[in-house]
Amino acid sequence: MKILILQLARLGDIFMTWPAVRAVRRMYPDAEIHFMTRPRFEGAVEGLTAIDKHITLQSGHILSPLINENGNTEESLNRMEEFVETVRAEEYDQIINLTFSPFSSYLTHSLTVPKTQVFGYTRFRDGYFCVADEVSSYFYAQVGINKPNRVHVADIFASLIGTEYTEQDWEAPVLPDIDLELPQLYLTIHVGASEKHKALTGEAWGRMVDYFARRYENMPIVLIGAPNEAEIAEEIIARAPNANIVNLVGKTRMYQLFTILKRSELLIGCDSAPIHMASLTDTPTLNISVGNVNFWETGPKATLGLIYRVEEGQEIVPERIGEIVAQLLEGHADPDLIMRTSGLVSYAKQESAEQEFAWNLVQAMYLGGEYPIADRIDIIEGAMKLDEINDFMMSQFALIPEKGVQAVTPFIEGGEDVIKSISRLVPELRPMIDWYHAEKIRVAPGTQEEIIAATLSVHERFKRHLRVYVPREEKVTTVEAKDGTL
Template sequence: MKILILQLARLGDIYISWPAVRAVRRLNPDAEIHLLTRPRFEGAVEGLTAIDKHMTLPSGHILMPLVTDNVNTEESLNRMEEFVETVRAENYDQIINLTFSPFSSYLTHSLTMPHTSVLGYTRFRDGFFCAADEVSAYFYAQVGINKPNRVHVSDVFASMIGTEYTEQDWEAPVLPEVKIDLPNLYLTVHVGASEKHKALTGDAWGRLINYFTRRYEGMPIVLIGAPNEAEIAQEIISRAPNATIINLVGQTRMYDLFTILKRSELLIGCDSAPIHMASLTDTPTLNISVGNVNFWETGPKATLGMIYRIEEGQEIVPERIGEVIAQLLEGHADPQLIMRTGGLASYDKVETPEQEFAWKLVQALYLGGEFPVAERIEIIEGAMKLDEINDFMMSQFALIPEKGVNAVSAFIDGGEDVIKSISRIVPELRPMIDWYHAEKIRVAPGTQEEIIAATLSVHERFKRHLRVYVPRDEKVTTVEAKDGTL
């Protein structure tokens, strides 16, 4: 058996994928497993012994004809086709796409042979998007910034593969010999982040370390980061003149960081690859989660993983973070910290009633959980409106064989607009509406009769979910509902 795994995202995503790749190897010990990544991030594959072959997508070579003075689109397409044909020749029995992106879905479809089974995003034969499995549909509907999913991406991968992780899936690789004189005790600070808006400034890091040093004078701090973050490191050093700082920014390979993290008392960093490397070395981790980040999905998975959350627009107070770190070294977890925990959701955090409702609704839709009780009349009213418009749309689909698509398409499109508006007005119902949209997209191409039947099946299931919140007695009024007599 020959398996191809695609992970075309960034460094951190590749490290998040390590346990999944190892699980694929564990489930298929005799298979030939290949991994495809982007060249820029191939360093994150070093030490991953679960694969037999590592390939990179030659994106620079493919796109070069498009960025010259004489743009040659045809040549770029030819180079892409050559790459696809080379990989297709491997004749894979299974493709596992761990990259939830439009481009990866096209590439997966292009590499798929008639006998190939696919997990993850791909395309139907007519080129339209296809979530090939239930977990991919879940990811499409519920995962992402400002969405209700509370399952870590690594655990989403495990569900897609159809397994539960073992301790061996999360092991650190065989650690390299790092020729760096490191102290016996030290903290590690990663000065950068996967994206600039997720990072602290050099001034903020300097103030944080300067404050911490007053409490823990002499505790060495190892700075790590990419070469382009060297300037930030120098600013940190200038802002914290009394700290004992070992500056390794731009002086290590990615693989070397495993040893540095393994020996560290604590890793402190924003959303970045070292956070996920520390999950493999099981290094205690404080993730400073800034702004537009979904920590539920990409936070640290180390046993002692903690998150200091700074919401978008919230002021960053470096001295406050320094105090939190000092408390941790004294054995106390600040109440503001979000702590790593077991179970379906990886972290323990008190949420608003609206957030709790949305997450419980997700569990009801996908995991057979109990539907949450609607505490707001707007939820009941929204569900009633959705039920009404859903019935109307079903009646329009039923008319297609008689009147034709053109006669009813405007009414169906109008119904979709109403559904989208309710998603904005009643955010608690958004998970159900997103589920509905994902299921509609999953309807495969076919004859008109097949498409209508599959679409009506989605609407029927949508109706069953909605009826949980629709009063059974049609005579119930809004006033009665507000009094709780449904």
Template sequence: MKILVIQLARLGDIYMTWPALRGLRRMHPNAEIHLLTRPRFEGAVEGLTAIDRHLSLPVSTILAPLVQEEADVETSLERLNSVVEDLRAENYDWIINLTFSPASSYLTHAIQGLSTTVTGYSRYNDGTLCLADEVSSYFYAQVGIGKANRVHISDVFASMLDLQYVEQDWAAPALGNTAISLPDCYMVLHVGASEKQKSLSPQVWGRVINYFSKRYEGLPIVLIGAPNEMALAEEIQKAAPQAHFVNLVGQTKISELFSVIQEAELLVGCDSAPIHMASLTDTPTFNVSVGNVNFWETGPKASLGFIYRIEDEASLVPERMGEVLALLLEGQVSPELITRTGGLVSYDRPDTVIERFQWDFVQALYLGGAYPMAERIEIIQGAIQLQDINTFAMEQIALVPEKGLQLIGPLLDRAEEVIQNISQMVPELSPLISWYQAEKVRIGPGSLGEICAAALNVHDRMARHLEAYIPHEALMQEEEGVDGTL
């Protein structure tokens, strides 16, 4: 069997893919496994022995003709077609797209053959999105910022491949010794983040370290980061003149950080690749989660993983964070910290009533769990409204073969608007509406009759999910008809 795994996201996403790739190798020991990444992030593949071949998608080369003074679309397309033809010529038996992006779905479709099994996002022949497997549908519906999902991305990958992780899947690579000189005992601080808005300013880091260093006087702090973060490291050192720093920012390859992180007492940092590298070295991790980040999906997976959640830098009291850091090294877990746990949900943090309902609803929709109890009358009212518009939509879809889509289409569009509005007014019902929208996307090309039948099936299943929240009297009236006769 010849397998291609596509991971075109950033460094951290590639490291989160390592356990899945190792599990894939265990499940298919004789398979030829290729991994496709972007050249910019190929350093995250060094030390990964689970693959037979690493391929790079030359994005810059493909796009270069488009960013000239006079865009050369033809040359860009020629280069893209050449890459696609080379990949298609590999004749992969199984393509696994772990990127979950529109661009990756087009690429997957372009290189798959008639007999290729595809897992992850792809495209139908008419160009519409294809969610061929259940996990891809789940990802489309429930994963992302503002969604109810509580499953870590690495565990989503495992579900896609139908595998169970073992301890060896979460291991640091054997890269040998480096020439880096380190203290016997130290803490690591990554000075940057995957995106600027997810990071803290050098001045805030300085205040955190100033307070921490008073408690842990003499404990060296090893600074790590990319070459473009060297100025940040210098500012942090100026802001915390009493601390003992070892500045390695811009002086290491990405793979060399494994040995630095592995021996640390603690890794501290915002959302970035080192957080996920620490999951592979099982280094205790203090993840500062800032702003528009879903820590449920991308937080640390080290056994001792802790998340310090803040909405923005302005809401942070740096001295308190320094104290929490010091207490953690003394073995005390402060109440502000979100702690790592086992099981389906990776972290222990109290949910709001709405968040708890949403996650329980997701489990009911996908895992056969019990429907959560409606504790607000608005949920019942929203469910009744949703059932009414769902019934209306089914009635209109049934009329499409007779009256045509041109006449019925605007009515169905209006029904979709109402359904989306209910999702915003009654957030508890949003998981069901996201499920519904994903199931509609899954309806592939076909004749008008086939598409209508598939759409009616989706609406019928939504009606059955809603029954848990429709009072018995309302169901009886719907079954008997408006005039009360069967």
């Protein structure tokens, strides 16, 4: 058996994929497993012994003709075709696309041969987007920034491949011997982040380190990061002259960070790859989650994983973070920290009524949970309007064989516009509306009769969800008594 696993996202996503790759190896011990990433992130594959072959998507080679002054599109397409044909010739039995991006869906479809079983995003035979499996449909509808999903991405990967993780799936790799003259005890700070808006400035880190150093004078702090983050490290050192700092920013290979993290008492960092590497070494982690981030999906999975949440636009107080770190070393967790938990939801946090309703609604639709009680009249009215427009659209689809597609299309499109407007006006119902849109996308190409039947099935299932919140009319049935009275 030959399996291809695609992860074309960034470093952190690749490390979050490690347990899934290991799980595939455990499920198919004799399979030949290939793993595809983008070339700039190939350092995140070093030490992943569960794979037999690492393939890099040669994006630089493919796109370089477009960068030239005259932009040779044909040459770029030829190079892409050559790459696809080379990989497609492997004739994979399974392709597992863990990237969940439009581009990856095209690539997955291009690499598929008739015998291939596909998990994750792909394309229908006519080129339209395809979310063929239930987990991919869930990801498309409910996962992302400002979405209600509370399941970690790593756990969604496990669901996609149809397994549950074991402890071995989360083990650290065999660690290399490195001579970096590390202290016996130390904290580690990753000074960067996956994106600039998620990061702390050098000034903020410096103030945090300076405050902490005054509380713990003899506790060394090891700084890690990429070469382009060297200036941040220099500013930290300048602003915390009394701190015991070991500066390794830009001085290590990606793989060596595993050893640094394994020996560390605590990792402190924003959303980034080391957070997920620390999950594999089970290093206690304080994740400073800043701004437009869904920490439920990408937070630390270490046993002692803690999140300090700073909402977008909220001012960061570095000394506050320094105090939280000091408290952790004293064995106390600040009440503002979001704690790692076990189970379906990875973190414990008090949420608003609207957020709780949305997540409970997701669990009802996908996991067989109880539908949440609607405590606002807007929810009932929104559901009633959706039910009404859904009935109207079903009637229009039923008219297609008689009147034709062109005659009813304007009415159907108008109905879709109403549904979108209700999604904005009644956010509690958005998970249900997003489910509806995902199911509509899943309708496969076919004859007009097949497409109509599949579409009507989506509307019928939508109606069943809606009816939970639509008051039923009292129907009084008059029964004639035996003696003729009513």
